Amino acid sequence: MRLSVFLLLLVSGVFIIMSVSIFFIIDDLVKNEKNTKQETISAIASDFSALLSSDLNERISDIQVLSSPNSPLLNPELTMSEKNDYLLLFKENYPSYDSLSVYDKYGTKLYDTRNLGIGNNIAESVIFTHTRDNLFYYDRTPIIVDDLEKTALSNILPIIRFSSSLITDEGEFEGLVIANYNVVSLFNNLLKMSDPSFEYALITDKNSIIVKSVNYEILDDSIISPHFTSDSVTVDDDWIIAISYLPDFQRYVDHDELLVVVKINSNVAFNKIHENQFYLQLTAATVAGLLLFIVLLAMRKLSKELLYIDSILNNITIGKTLRKKKLLFDEMRGLESEVLSTEKVLNEEKSSNQEKLDMFEQTNDIIQLVASGDLSKKLPPNNSDSEDIALLKLNINSSIEKLKKLEDDKQSFAAMITHELKTPLVPIKGFIQMLSKEKLGKLTDDQKDAVDEIHKSSEVLYNLIENILLAQRSNVKQRSLNLTTINSSKILNSAFAKLSTAMKDKNIEFKKIPHSNVSFIGDFDLLIEVFTNLIQNAIDFVPVKFGKITISCKENDNNILFSITDNGIGIPKEKQNDIFSKFYQVDSSATRKHGGSGLGLAICKDLIESMGGQIWFTSQVNRGTTFNFTLPLAN
Template sequence: MLNTIRRSLSAKFLILFSVMLITAGINLMHFLYFENLKHSDEYTLNVLGEQKLLIQQMEYYAISIAEGANDYRTIDESRKNLEENIQEYDSALQALTNGGTFGGRYLTPPTEDIRTYITSNNQLWNEYKQRVKLIVNSEIHGQEFQDALRYMDENTHELLTINKQIAQGYTNLADYKWQLANEMTMLFIILNAIVFGLAFVYTRRFLRPLKMLTSTINSLTKGQHEVRAKVMTNDDIGILARSFNSMLDIIHARTKELELKNKISEKVNAHINALVKKESESNQRLQLLAVKLKEQAEKLREVDVAKEEFTSMITHELKTPLVPIQGYCELLLDGTLGELTQEQKEKIQIVYESSLSLLQLIQDVLDVHKLELGKMNLSIRDVTAKELIDRSIKRFKPVVETKNIELVDGTEPEIIVRCDPERILQVINNLVSNAVKFVSDQNGRIKVSARRENGSVVFVVEDNGIGIPKEKQQNLFKKFYQVDASLRRNTGGTGLGLAICKGLVEAHNGKIWMDSDEGRGTKFYFSIPIGGMN
């Protein structure tokens, strides 16, 4: 059933992602298309501007040749410049006429109206070009030179006018294109609004039952064992809620059964103790009672085995749907599935953090269960205390930096401890996490250190936070205990962290204790024998 729910949720998110991806792709194609048109239009207008400049330069060089009759250096340089201008103008005009490339970049193809102006320009330019060549190649004082110079003077203005008409035609064409681009942009804005509106509605519909399920879980952690999740929909989340309620009913029934068996066991033990005290009872009766006791003990062991198997199965089944939920939340938050509004991001962040809290709660319950049964497997090896503390500081560095909290290391590098590094790191992380919750965001200070003391390595996590009242310190290491309910609401947590710390430290043949004054901060200590354990 959980696999079916996971596949259904995956399909829905895949459809949503596909629609958002298609919308984003269309937007990108639209943007790139009109951006290319814009660059082409701008470059075409630049070429027309260069043509205008070439015409003015040709007129200037022709006059320079006429006025510099005795300066042969000026005349030769001007004739060379005129020849270059003719070649450049021909190349640019040919590219404008054919709508091809010029200078390695595409020019905007001309419309029919623009082509009419270009044709007129070609006709006038061919005649104009012949006169420019006469100026380049004929004698200055000859009649041909004077006629060509007179022709240029009379027709330069007309050539510039046609150039201006062509430029105006391309300007009008560019304005039309951008008017069309603006209309297309408005269309895509409306389309995006519809797509993201549907995404918002679907996300809201998806979040509400998950929040109700999370609220139910929080109530269970506070000891309200009769609470059940409200089934709000008939979709995958509704199926998950009904399955969750069925699981709670099974757990409740098994718990009642175990309580009854425990009561029976207590009565049996009391009866055995009474029989032992009676010296007048015969050995045969004692043997009979021993047999019954053994049978009862076997039954209790079977109950423990069943309890362990059931707990493992429940934690596995609870973890399975959380993996795709967390994965898709991460895809939505980092923009892989498309951009979300700020409100959508905040809602998705709530779901993501709630799923992380639920996963941590499941892991904490499983750890507590293993510690109670003495089945916590440890991987023992030598490690430096500084390595463990550095890893913890690195993990919390982003959190303390955003809160302006000082987190420092006061450990010498050569202190070696024999332990399970990951489990001891879990203890340090739990203590540092608690310290971060209860220090001031502006002037908070947390120090993590380790030292050798009486054949053990003593780790210390101290802070300058709000401290803990003396009357409540003796219960801190009990399961599900927190100083008061307001702290649970403000900082989160299930009350299992310190209980797990105590179990892990004692599994290493160590001990854990604390020292705190209300309003003056808190110090948590735990020690591990230097020789460790096998």
């Protein structure tokens, strides 16, 4: 049965490859046929353009002969009648000319092969002035000067007017000769040699038609004009249009461009191609369908057995009992045996893994509690057969006991040391106040300065002790929050008022900017502590002169955002990751310039997070630092 599976897969692969290949081949054939059609129409347009240009260049030669100094038209000994006979003879030899006329140097028509408009004056016309100034001129638009002439010529007739100045040997301008050339005869001769399925026209780039084939469908400017960009073939939903501009044939003044248009309706051009494409694709689809039907019948049995294997795999995952089934394909029978033998191993592993998973979840819960400072929980007593799990539980519980003892010792030591430090500070501060108020006698200026220094140092020591106590309470979760609704402007004003005096003493520019006045949730007293720590920290690090500190607040999504910005020395990038750690100092050397316990920022972080907020900062060395923290709005 292995061979049958191989053959089925092989047939499927061949079917897919053949179907795709047929459609690609048909598509390429259609593209090649369309490209050939476009190349053909482009070549026809180029040939038409070249032949017309060649003929029009010959007409330039004609007009040059008529206007040469040796021309009878400049012979003073000939009468006007004789000169007119010369023009009639010239026209008889070149029947494509519609008419020839001669004008004097003042623009008055002297004679004409049609004997029309004699005496009319064209001195103010473009053709007269341009021909006089440029010797030669070409104009596709005839000059119509009277009603009689209007009946013979019109703007839509296939007339191209060539003109030349009549210059004597002495260089005197004597007038001009104009030849009206009809391109119909030449155009019709070219049509006889062309494919009648195409439409042909000689037009200007303003879409004015000079001459066209009988089957030429006139298109609106909006349709034809976009195709005038250059000599090219363009294809859209309705037309294939080839444009070929006639080369310049001695034009000395700008005119509308002349171009040959060869076009064919897209449906007409591609109808046969589309029919062939349809029948080829229909045949390919029929063959592919038959092959697919055969392959589907052959694969049906294999598909059912694959579904059966899938079902027993699903049953393993949900714990259902498996039953063997008679299968046709050897591979499916082998796979079934492997699945059934694996089931037993999986069941054994499942029991062991579940016990390990339970242990992992319990351990993770304990770790989360320990990380948050809660050492009251332990792992339950061991009831497992696994020695590894029993040993792990024992080690974890032992470690928790050790941590709990260390925490108790630390708390006792902190309470003792802060009490012992705080107790003597009370009378020291009392005596300092009595001395500063001169209740124990008058003080000299030096004595007053000394008392002030003692007072400042005692305040620093007192704040340090308070910070240690606050940090210890935060560690064991002894702090109780008094969460209330607080007005953002009120808390900002309170912080500003509390620290303004310190700013004046150090000549620091202190600003508050309440961008928003909203209500939020927090502990008012603890927030004042946060502001005090952050602003005091900024005071320590701004310049002695020109120091600036700004506090502000604004709404930020569903939070209120407070910012404390200074222009201090900034925090080096390599120090920023540890800035919220307890007892951390940016400069921890013995010679550091700034004091402090290193607890202030750690306390701020703990207080803000306990109120449901976040705190962070941005800093640049020698540019300053901004501390930001958010708290949830009241709504």
